[in-house]
Amino acid sequence: MYQPREQFHSAHRFGIEFGGAVLSFERVADVLRRQWPLIVAAVCGSLMLVLIYLVLAKPMYTANARIMMDTRQTQVLDKDSGTNSALIDTGYVDSQVEVINSDDLILSVVRRLKLTQDPEFNGSNAGVVAVVIGKIMSLFDSGEPASQERIEHAVVERVQKNLRVERVLTTYVLSLSYRSENPDKAMKVANAIADAYIVGALEAKYQSTKRATEWLQQRSAELSEQASASDRAVQTFKAEHNIVGTSRGLMSEQQLSDLNTQLVQARAATAEAKARLDRIDGISDQDLAQPTVTDALNNTVITRLRAQYLDLQAQYSDWSKRYGKTHLAAVNLANKMEELRKNIADEVRRIADAYRSDYEIAKSREASLEKNVKDLVAQAGHTGQAEVKLRDLESAADTYRNLYNNFLEKLQSATQNQSFPLSEARLISTATKPDRKSSPKTVLALVGGLVGGLCLGFGAAFARELLSDVLRTPGEVEEELGVKCLGILPDIGPARQMPKARALAPLAGRDAGNANGAIARYVVDHPFSRFAETLRNIKVSIDVARLNREIKVIGIVSSLPKEGKTTVAANFGHLTALTGHRTLLIDGDLHTRSLTRELAPNAKTGLIEALTDPSSFGYHIQRSKETGLDFLPSVVASRMVNSADVMASKALADLLAMVREDYDYIVIDLAPVMPVADSKAVSFLIDAMVYVIEWGNTTRSALQESVSGSEILQKKLIGAVLNRADPKMLKRIEAYKGKHHNSYYVEHA
Template sequence: MQQTNITQNDRTHALLDSVMPREQAEEGGLGETVNFALGFLRRQYAVIIFTAALALAASTIYLRITPPTYTGQVKILFENPKAQFVQQQSVLAEIPIDNAQLETQIQILKSKAVATSVINQLGLADDPDFKASGRPLLSVLRGIRGWFGSAPADVQVGRQGVLMDGLVAAFNNRLSAVRLGYSTVIEISFSASNAERAAEIANAVANAYVTDKLNAKFEANRIATSWLQDRLKALGQQALTAERAVNAFKSQNNIVAADGKLMDEQQVTELNSRLVAARAQTSDALARLDRFKTILRQNDANTANASLDASVSEALSSPIINNLRQQYLELSRRERDWSARFGRNHLAVVNLRTRMRDLRTSILDEVRRLSETARSDYEAAKQRQGAIEKQLSQAVSRSRTTNSAEATMRELETSAKSYRSLYESFLQRYMGAVQQESFPITEARVISPASPPQSKSKPKSILVMILGLLGGLALGTGLAFLRDMLDRVFRTSAQVEAMLHMPCVSLVPLLKAAEPKQLHEHADKASDQGTIVRRSGVYWAASDMPLSRFAESIRSIKLAVDLNVTNSSNKVVGITSSLPNEGKSTITAALAQLMAHAGARVILVDCDLRNPSLSCNLAPHASVGLVEVISGECPLDEAICKDPKTNLSFLPTVKKQPLFHACEMLSAATTKHLFDHLRATYDYIVVDLPPLAPIVDVRATAPLIDCFVLAIEWGRTKTDVVQHALHTAPSVHAALIGAVLNKTNMQAIRRYDNYHNDYYSNKHFARYGYTA
């Protein structure tokens, strides 16, 4: 069986190599990408076009129902118009004009104060553009008031506030303010259904913003001047009191400092630096000692298999250990070489291992010596660290008293300096504010007032249509790609060969539902039990239409059976499928009659004991069949039906009652004897088998069948179903000579096989007299 698998795989790889050179040559190139794109468009163009048409229709509907919007625009320049000397004497510091300042002004433009001012000034509460936002809420409030009577005054005020909030929200939704590039110009835009109204509101917003800036600056200057006057008095008294407290504290504690720093502080700083260095030395010594301990634990001399890895010499950086380890490695190499040549018990090999053990011991002794040295260094460093810590502790203890007094003194000095500095700064600003006149000027001015726009700003018809078309194409492509990716069925022979690792021996075309006229001419309605009934013309298409692509595809299956080199005998051919209704019975009947029509002695056996559909069509009046022959109830000759035209023999299966042990019956010794008798009597035995996935009967027939053919329905059978069915039936998989793509749409397959689409053209078959 293993040899059979190897031969089958080799034959499969050879077939793949014969059909793939063109694909491999173009792999990763532009040609493959173009072929894939063209094939994808041929398969899914309907989805893409339909989605794009829907998107265009949606865009058209949107343009129809959306009212036009006009946008008025006004530009404001934000700058500092004050002279330099005026800025220096100003009570309030001038904020520099930067990105943050401009963003702040944009938020002020969108504030509720500006919006409320414009709404009240222009009476926008009654404007049609704002009624949709403010009136529904007002209607609800009025309805509630009608239910419960008149509301108190505070409730009415609250309702007015809610109404105003709705108007402000609607106003801000139509208002936008943006900075133009890197300039200090802010562009204010307002959208309305009327061009004149849009320009009027935009200009009103700009004027309200400038007025608000002037009022805010005047109020800020007035409050700042009043506050400075009161603050100067308090700061003067606080500065005088703080300076007197500093002088009194110095006299009480006899504090004298050189360059503002005491001697105790210098000593503590020096000792602290020394302590840091001592701790670093102690830590290094401890790390080195720990490394020695780790090496000694890992390479204990008492351990029989102790190893000397490269970390010993690399970590210690000892030339002695490096030298000894080089010798050890050389002896180890020689020991392996001599052991292979003279044997492990040879005297020279034993001497080498003795020398290696001595070298290992020497290395470990050197490590122990270095460990003791590291231990001494660590103890010395630890003692130095302790001495410095003791000195530092004493110095800190001595300076605590002095530091406490010094901290208090410095706090007093700092407080006195701060009060004095604040007093002088406030005094300077107050004098400048008193001498400076108030300038009624603001940083913002209108440089381009709004005028009624000539065209609507939105919706832009061309842009909406383009976006709709592009969006529809993108969505359609995405849906088409998803649909293409989810199409996990067999479409081409290359898919069969790549996923199942077996050759696709034939592409059987789909027979049309309307049967040809010539198929009905041979219909036989006789009820003779020993004669095959020609009830369905589909089963006789191979012999009744010999010059058809269907008949040629069946010949391809017969040729694959005859040329199968994996078995010495290919008499018994089993046709199966993964799932029911994949057309295996049709292929079985067509293959058998084609062999019989060629003059061979052929018997067709229906081994689908649970659902004998082939027997129901070819021998509907049979009363005995395969089950009766196996059980010994009747002889073989009485159960066989004949076709007088093709001389085809047929052993049907008569289903009289449900069979609960079909697989045991197929694997019985009497069944094997029956097939041995058929082998001796006929040239070919074509067996119609049940599907693999639902039942296990096919596995029981593996010892009876020389070779299997797997029928796969084109465009319907899932790839993972076939793979799982073959995985659960390894004996059947090993005897498979190939797969057949049944019910193939020869026109549609050209959209999936990009490389060989010209292969399926009818003109090549018509040259030899074949029809579709």
């Protein structure tokens, strides 16, 4: 019976859920067996690219020099420096990396070593690829000859491309590496860049100290005047606006804070009074004697009146039953009850008037507070503007005063350091001539290519499997349908047949001797093939099921056309007939009649005529002389509109009931499930169904939609079979079965 894939898979073997599929160790092995050509192709392609790179790449040599940021040299004149002041910010060290890579520093090295005349840098000794790229890029240039500045800039870019400067871990050491085709040149350029950086640092520090001293002298005088003027401006402003500061600020600010608090409370009181008034107005229109009204008001007077009302109501009910509603006592009680209802209504109106008065008082108080707040805000605005101006003046005065003090201190320090500049960097490792090439690294490149190819291959293989929605293994079929997969039928299409395959023997002297006919009787020509053995497995499964229930009428069905169900039905009919069982094969696909075209293309009558007159059934049968298979074709002039009604008719039921007495197996080639409704219509007449699934083509979605659309079809399924499997792919998939697994099969006669 059909099971949802979630229920079927809940008891599956241990695996990892990924993307709706379960990746168990067995499934991974299956994926590798199926997709190993793709993995091998990816690895070979990756290694080929690596080999091409190794052949074309020029050997490069790397020279390394190291520079240290030495803070102790700058402490000679700093008498107050301690351990903390000697530390250099890590950002400063990283900034020096950019300084070494700067265009100006590299340009000084280019000019010093005259690298514009070196073929390695000016491009005169470039390879074929570089020459071609240069020719292409020249098409977009202006065509004017390159200037000296442009040539130098190109050489600077080439040097920067081969230069690598980085910080060594978390130390103050910079590693300077330069790559070149010549080891001597690599050493010379690396040392030249290191020397240029040390000299440039000294020169830059001297010039900056000199400029700083001159600027500090001028700026200190200006700041002294600005600080004095700012202090005078603060005092003058306070006197003009009569501003006196307190610990809690201005009086208007304190009053505004208190009024804001009172305003919030007044708004809450107004909302509460409005809610009570809305509630009393809402219940005024209701029956005031109801308990919901009195309970909502929670008023002792109303509660007492309602209690009296209930007592009178009970007494009135009792007397009305005894003496009638027109009795004087009953009438008096009704009048008293009405009077109590009026009293309750009067009390409710009194409460409503009280609530309305409270609401009006609360609104008045809220409006008064809002007016006071607005007045205070307007009043505080003028004072606040003066305070803003005062804070600006005080801030400016403090800033000028602090700046003046800082500049005065820096001026004294700069005056001392101007005549004694020291660099914080020193060369701790001079570059030496490299004795081995640094790139390309052959072993590392090959290992990387191998690992990259494997990763790419595995990724492509698993992506191809996980993204694929088709079925290729019995486990996948059982996972989707919840029924047994009865086997895998290899592809026996015309392209895979032997050139000298025997022609089809006629059925009753009228069979077609073409390739399709040979496929339809493949089990006759190849009785020991895997195809025939798989069909025997289907027959055995049906025979085992017949021990528990009667199974004679067997439907061969598929989800979509062209999945090979007709070929399976024809060969299964021949197989059962060859075993000595009385077998009837019926072409039940009234739309295409492909089985009739293969086995009896010249038939004039068939299933439709047999349904009209079941007693003449034998006149429409085509019998194979070689296998003894009886075939009932379908002959119609044009495609039938009511084919589903024909297949579900009582005439077909009577015909099947009649032929059950004469045949052991009745095999019906049914129409596909998804395009037409014929298979669903006739499913109640079928004892068992075999579902044909095209290997590597039928999607899970189509299979799920086909089977889940008919509950009867689900119950009648005895198993499924994968058809048209690629024999080469099957060998990879079933490699775990051993090399002797197919030794019993003889595919060619």
